[in-house]
Amino acid sequence: MTPAARSRRGFTLVEALGALAILGVVIALVMPVIHGASTNTVAADRARGVVEKGAYAADRIARLIRDCPTDAADPTALGITTALDTSLMLADGRGVSLSGSTLLYHSPASPGGEPLAEDVSSLEFRYLMPDGESTTGDPAKMQRIEFALVISGVELRSVALPRVRMVTP
DSSP, rough: HHHHHHTSSSOOHHHHHHHHHHHHHHHHHHHHHHHHHHHHHHHHHHHHHHHOOOOOOHHHHHHHTTTOOOEEEEEESEEEEEOOOEEEETTTTEEEETTTTTTEEOOOOOOOOEESSSSSSEEEEEEEOSSSOOOOOOOOOOOOOEEEEEEETTTEEEEEEEOOOOOOO
């Protein structure tokens, strides 16, 4: 066989091993980048899920505060029966409270509460009176309620202004 015919038949063993070595180096350089991207994607998905759960719970609490009923004895006052640092209960049986690490939503249909969010480490309410500064006084005269919710290490804060519900008997 002539030298020209031998060079057209394919790769030599040394060339094939060289190509495999180069391919191995390229894969070794690319794999950490791919692994890091997939780890970041998983962490971002987890964080988005936590924020979505927290935002849903915060929105539900804000709606509850905005839709506060009036006091049966005084239609110009809010129907709030319990206004504590970690719970808020309204005269119509609705409310929220923290039980362990579970945020509970209370309603007339489920007075014991149904889970609104899990893995809640903190729920704090701050009740502001008409002067905008004091936090003590008659709960029925509150003008603004601030709350902070910490769920899976993410803190969400919001403010809600109670509106008086107008119901025609």
